[in-house]
Amino acid sequence: MKDYYEILGVRSSATPAEIKKAYRIRALRYHPDRNPKDPTAEARFKELAGAYGVLSDAGKRHEYDEARENRGAPGRGRPGATPFEADGDGMSVEDILRRFGGVFGGDFGEGTHRNRGAARAGRDSEVEMAVDFKTAAIGGKVSVSLPGAVTCGTCDGRGAAAGDARCAECRGTGRVTAQPREDGQFFTVTRPCPHCLGTGVDPARACPVCRGAGTVERKRTLKIGVPEGSEDGALLRLAGLGEAGAAGGPPGDLMVHLRVAPDPVFRREGRDIHAEVEVPMAVAALGGKTPVLTLHGRVNLVIPPGTSSGLKLKLRGRGILGGDHIARVMVTVPAKLTPRQQALMAELQAAGD
Amino acid sequence: MQSHVNAELEREIGRLRRRYAAIRRESPDAQELVAGWAAEASGLRWYVVVADVVEADIDVELMPEVIVVRAVRTWPEPAFLLGILPVPGGFDTGQVVIRFSGETLEVHVRRDPDRGTT
Numbered sequence: 394m395k396d397y398y399e400i401l402g403v404r405s406s407a408t409p410a411e412i413k414k415a416y417r418i419r420a421l422r423y424h425p426d427r428n429p430k431d432p433t434a435e436a437r438f439k440e441l442a443g444a445y446g447v448l449s450d451a452g453k454r455h456e457y458d459e460a461r462e463n464r465g466a467p468g469r470g471r472p473g474a475t476p477f478e479a480d481g482d483g484m485s486v487e488d489i490l491r492r493f494g495g496v497f498g499g500d501f502g503e504g505t506h507r508n509r510g511a512a513r514a515g516r517d518s519e520v521e522m523a524v525d526f527k528t529a530a531i532g533g534k535v536s537v538s539l540p541g542a543v544t545c546g547t548c549d550g551r552g553a554a555a556g557d558a559r560c561a562e563c564r565g566t567g568r569v570t571a572q573p574r575e576d577g578q579f580f581t582v583t584r585p586c587p588h589c590l591g592t593g594v595d596p597a598r599a600c601p602v603c604r605g606a607g608t609v610e611r612k613r614t615l616k617i618g619v620p621e622g623s624e625d626g627a628l629l630r631l632a633g634l635g636e637a638g639a640a641g642g643p644p645g646d647l648m649v650h651l652r653v654a655p656d657p658v659f660r661r662e663g664r665d666i667h668a669e670v671e672v673p674m675a676v677a678a679l680g681g682k683t684p685v686l687t688l689h690g691r692v693n694l695v696i697p698p699g700t701s702s703g704l705k706l707k708l709r710g711r712g713i714l715g716g717d718h719i720a721r722v723m724v725t726v727p728a729k730l731t732p733r734q735q736a737l738m739a740e741l742q743a744a745g746d
Numbered sequence: 747m748q749s750h751v752n753a754e755l756e757r758e759i760g761r762l763r764r765r766y767a768a769i770r771r772e773s774p775d776a777q778e779l780v781a782g783w784a785a786e787a788s789g790l791r792w793y794v795v796v797a798d799v800v801e802a803d804i805d806v807e808l809m810p811e812v813i814v815v816r817a818v819r820t821w822p823e824p825a826f827l828l829g830i831l832p833v834p835g836g837f838d839t840g841q842v843v844i845r846f847s848g849e850t851l852e853v854h855v856r857r858d859p860d861r862g863t864t
């Protein structure tokens with residue numbers, strides 16, 4: 394008695410799904426069409442079918458399991474007739490395929506992949522865009538030029554002037570599919586149609602400008618909206634702004650990599666902006682106001698009396714996305730004092746502190 | 747030297763993968779196939795793990811810059827599998843040898859001296 398579990402390479406506790414899977418894989422491996430030079434393949438193929446015929450049927454499997462159990466340890470059992478032996482061995486390859494052919498699948502993707510037509514989604518474009526610090530911080534528009542496929546204006550993307558210009562070879566799909574069974578391979582290979590070069594349009598009736606592709610390569614300039622608070626290295630994904638699709642396919646997306654240059658005045662820390670502010674010595678000592686340049690324009694900063702260099706003063710909401718502008722005070726001392734200023738300084742020094 | 751070439755291929759494969767991301771968006775429910783590649787003297791070899799799939803349920807579409815593997819799995823649960831294999835310049839998708847053994851699909855793309863300088 395043959396061990397059907399061993400033939401299929403599964404444990405005796407295997408689930409029906411595991412048995413089916415094991416059969417599919419092995420049966421394809423030993424399919425006679427794939428092994429024309431190997432005479433043992435057909436026998437193996439039939440043996441597999443026999444095993445599967447029994448183990449895939451719950452009733453037969455149960456009977457077989459009992460027989461297998463009663464047989465006891467391997468080698469001690471009597472070699473003999475069981476109702477299962479003939480199953481499969483007696484079948485022709487055609488019988489097997491008729492009976493179990495569904496297991497092999499086949500008919501790949503009909504309707505979902507082969508009949509897609511020539512429509513193709515446009516490719517995604519990628520571009521690096523330099524943005525100045527201020528635009529990145531508060532948002533704005535930046536122009537960028539990039540090459541790529543755009544819809545052909547002559548044929549409006551149809552690939553042909555008018556009427557039915559479908560390629561007869563591929564019926565307008567732009568693809569040809571072959572199943573190279575003769576090489577012993579069962580998958581399908583799809584290639585661009587050699588007649589229309591993948592456009593799906595009859596070359597004799599194709600648009601003279603795009604030659605049937607429906608798109609032409611061109612450099613285009615786009616105005617990209619940079620959102621407020623963009624950081625260096627940020628990626629903007631703009632749906633539909635990539636390359637044009639072919640034969641009615643949707644356009645691709647545009648990915649913009651932002652390169653934000655550092656600013657000589659402003660430094661960013663999250664939503665806050667840090668900058669230094671020069672405060673004249675007298676204002677620092679006595680208190681007062683000094684103008685400060687922020688991302689949102691000039692504002693007057695109140696300097697408390699007795700301010701020293703290094704003091705950080707906060708301008709609320711003047712940073713990025715509601716963050717603050719933090720001004721670090723740099724007290725400036727005049728390089729050259731007038732005689733009067735010198736006198737006043739001397740007096741201040743004499744008054745002591 | 748070899749690692750330099752591989753780094754360049756890696757970059758180019760990444761760029762093409764992003765460029766052809768629309769293929770993946772066409773099938774939002776698809777499961778992505780795990781794929782790896784190796785550069786050889788004769789060409790570029792892609793390895794795609796297509797587990798639990800019978801050969802007849804695999805379709806390999808050859809395009810100039812990218813090879814798309816589509817597969818239907820019925821076991822253990824139905825699924826549509828998708829693999830996008832970029833083919834950088836210097837390799838010719840018109841000269842491809844495909845083999846399926848066990849659970850690995852092997853796609854060998856020959857070098858093409860007329861295409862690119864990789």
Ligand SMILES: [Zn+2]
Nearest residue numbers: 545548600603
């Ligand atoms: Zn045109």
Ligand SMILES: [Zn+2]
Nearest residue numbers: 560563586589
């Ligand atoms: Zn055609």
